[in-house]
Amino acid sequence: xxxMEISWAFRELADLLEFxxxxxxxxxxxxxxxxxxAGLEEPVVELYRRGTLARVPGIGKNILAKxxxxxxxxxxxxxxxxxxxxxxxILEVMALPGIGPxxxxxxxxQLGVTSLxxxxxxxxxxxxRALRGMGVKTEQEILRSIELVRSRQGRILLPxxxxxxxxxxxxxxxxxxVYKVTVAGGIRRWQETVDEILLVAAAEDPEPLLNALAAYRxxxxxLVRESDRMxxxxxxxxxxxxxxxxxxxxxxxxxxxxGSAEHWRQLQALxxxxxxxxxxxxxxxxxxxxxxxxxVLEDAPAPVPPVPGAPLxxxxxxxYRRLGLWPVPPELRxxxxxxxxxxxxxxxxxxxxxxxxxxxHVHSDWSDGANSILQMVxxxxxxxYRYLAITDHSRSLTVARxxxxxxxxxxxxxxxxxxxxxxxxxxxxxxEVDILAxxxxxxxxxxxxxxxxxxxxxxxxxxxxxETLTSRVLQAIENEHVDIIGHPTGRLLGEREAYALxxxxxxxxxxxxxxxxxxxxxxxxxxxNEHYARLARDYGVKLAVNTxxxxxxxxxxxxxxxxxxxxxxxGPEDVVNTLDLPDLLRLLGK
DNA sequence: GCCGTTTTCGGCCCGACTGTTTTCAGTCG
Numbered sequence: 001x002x003x004m005e006i007s008w009a010f011r012e013l014a015d016l017l018e019f020x021x022x023x024x025x026x027x028x029x030x031x032x033x034x035x036x037x038a039g040l041e042e043p044v045v046e047l048y049r050r051g052t053l054a055r056v057p058g059i060g061k062n063i064l065a066k067x068x069x070x071x072x073x074x075x076x077x078x079x080x081x082x083x084x085x086x087x088x089x090i091l092e093v094m095a096l097p098g099i100g101p102x103x104x105x106x107x108x109x110q111l112g113v114t115s116l117x118x119x120x121x122x123x124x125x126x127x128x129r130a131l132r133g134m135g136v137k138t139e140q141e142i143l144r145s146i147e148l149v150r151s152r153q154g155r156i157l158l159p160x161x162x163x164x165x166x167x168x169x170x171x172x173x174x175x176x177x178v179y180k181v182t183v184a185g186g187i188r189r190w191q192e193t194v195d196e197i198l199l200v201a202a203a204e205d206p207e208p209l210l211n212a213l214a215a216y217r218x219x220x221x222x223l224v225r226e227s228d229r230m231x232x233x234x235x236x237x238x239x240x241x242x243x244x245x246x247x248x249x250x251x252x253x254x255x256x257x258x259g260s261a262e263h264w265r266q267l268q269a270l271x272x273x274x275x276x277x278x279x280x281x282x283x284x285x286x287x288x289x290x291x292x293x294x295x296v297l298e299d300a301p302a303p304v305p306p307v308p309g310a311p312l313x314x315x316x317x318x319x320y321r322r323l324g325l326w327p328v329p330p331e332l333r334x335x336x337x338x339x340x341x342x343x344x345x346x347x348x349x350x351x352x353x354x355x356x357x358x359x360x361h362v363h364s365d366w367s368d369g370a371n372s373i374l375q376m377v378x379x380x381x382x383x384x385y386r387y388l389a390i391t392d393h394s395r396s397l398t399v400a401r402x403x404x405x406x407x408x409x410x411x412x413x414x415x416x417x418x419x420x421x422x423x424x425x426x427x428x429x430x431x432e433v434d435i436l437a438x439x440x441x442x443x444x445x446x447x448x449x450x451x452x453x454x455x456x457x458x459x460x461x462x463x464x465x466x467e468t469l470t471s472r473v474l475q476a477i478e479n480e481h482v483d484i485i486g487h488p489t490g491r492l493l494g495e496r497e498a499y500a501l502x503x504x505x506x507x508x509x510x511x512x513x514x515x516x517x518x519x520x521x522x523x524x525x526x527x528x529n530e531h532y533a534r535l536a537r538d539y540g541v542k543l544a545v546n547t548x549x550x551x552x553x554x555x556x557x558x559x560x561x562x563x564x565x566x567x568x569x570x571g572p573e574d575v576v577n578t579l580d581l582p583d584l585l586r587l588l589g590k
Numbered sequence: 591g592c593c594g595t596t597t598t599c600g601g602c603c604c605g606a607c608t609g610t611t612t613t614c615a616g617t618c619g
Contacts, residue, residue, distance in 0.1 A: 026592095032591085060591070063591070133614095459619065
């Protein structure tokens with residue numbers, strides 16, 4: 001039983017209890033446990049066996065017992081009971097923006113709504129507006145939200161996709177007769193979200209691999225089975241496709257399965273021009289010379305590369321070279337001009353994780369972070385960083401225990417003290433200052449002037465109109481003490497649309513005032529996204545790739561932001577936190 | 591539910607916004 005599954009069980013438990021109207025604190029305790037478990041670095045099963053799980057904050061007697069139940073029986077009685085009691089669709093209803101437990105319950109009682117489809121039907125028949133406490137606007141908002149949810153249905157975020165793909169790939173890898181396995185598709189290209197997981201395996205005989213996949217404990221259903229491919233539905237709800245080829249076809253199959261479709265189409269066209277024929281069985285007329293050479297088995301890379309920019313399998317590289325191209329990194333394979341680019345000159349130097357010398361947006365337990373400043377610093381050092389900016393929330397964000405002026409000053413004197421003991425590392429004082437709903441910033445200029453790194457972010461008034469929101473952000477950009485605009489568009493993937501912003505005006509202003517825009521690496525944000533990041537560079541705006549980490553583990557999410565930068569064709573020179581400390585300080589005007 | 595004790599139960603939960611109201615409930619960050 002993986003941490004993720006245990007965490008999910010408690011989240012579902014909390015959701016169902018919330019629907020039932022259980023007391024707030026109990027629900028919050030379960031949610032906290034779910035979050036804590038998801039953030040644990042060690043397997044819960046291990047901690048449980050060792051008897052140290054109860055020491056984890058947020059896990060008391062009751063939750064410990066439920067975890068024990070999950071580990072030993074694979075089920076949790078309380079959860080099963082609730083699942084039997086309520087239709088599964090009500091959780092989707094409750095998850096709609098603007099619909100909480102009370103309204104979900106009310107809709108269930110008054111209209112018999114048990115699913116999104118039924119709610120949609122009721123709203124279309126104008127039955128929702130007739131209910132007490134709801135009106136036309138609510139009804140329209142519900143229909144809009146359902147539309148949003150539909151559009152993202154079936155797509156999962158990259159970290160989950162990577163985890164599932166890694167688990168399956170290593171399982172397949174262990175099947176006898178397998179030479180190597182690659183995770184391909186959108187995962188390999190570091191797309192924001194994916195709707196399927198594609199695996200390519202090289203083996204003499206596909207049969208045992210397909211049998212193995214069909215028998216995997218988290219495969220729910222075999223959707224398609226052919227002699228060399230299988231498509232299955234999994235326990236996680238995301239379909240997985242495995243394609244098995246012989247070693248000589250491995251490079252072509254991996255290229256094909258990695259895509260994108262457009263990139264592949266352009267490669268095929270180029271091959272035809274050069275008198276070859278390229279399909280997923282290989283590059284006819286130019287086979288990989290050592291296609292059956294046992295030595296190809298030795299350089300098999302990890303199925304799920306930990307960072308973007310991993311070396312290509314040499315069979316892929318060979319095909320690019322034969323087509324007169326330099327090998328195109330998977331992140332660029334979107335058919336957005338990379339094939340033309342790869343036909344001439346030298347490859348661009350794209351940003352790499354190793355270029356990053358520090359993180360300029362992280363939280364500590366002074367506001368809503370889980371770890372102390374020292375713990376965050378320690379981890380930053382382990383990552384080889386030279387600096388770390390502690391940017392806790394400002395006073396207005398009370399839910400996040402935003403810092404009062406006094407606490408801010410207290411924190412900054414602590415940081416100054418800590419810095420006296422540091423060598424070759426600098427803790428930068430910082431703040432994530434709220435861009436207030438009424439305009440202006442949460443701290444006065446004279447306070448901001450004293451801070452090394454000022455990140456300004458919107459956390460309220462998301463639904464204001466475009467003009468209002470744009471002018472709020474413009475005001476922040478024009479403030480001489482602001483350095484970085486944090487998660488500039490405010491989107492939460494699959495949860496909340498970006499707020500209405502006139503991005504061209506924002507980019508113009510950022511260029512004019514020399515302000516840095518953030519690429520927030522949090523996988524549910526990735527904000528700016530790759531399109532705006534590229535646009536920003538075209539405007540001459542510098543970017544900062546930050547994690548916005550609220551705990552130690554999320555400091556590790558830097559690769560996701562780096563992937564966005566790479567997909568935007570950015571190099572180290574476009575990103576400020578590749579600078580050495582003195583250069584960075586100069587840029588910040590410190 | 592958990593936590594922290596002042597060891598056995600009380601504290602944890604804030605404030606703005608919105609749409610619906612006739613004075614406020616529900617949602618959300």
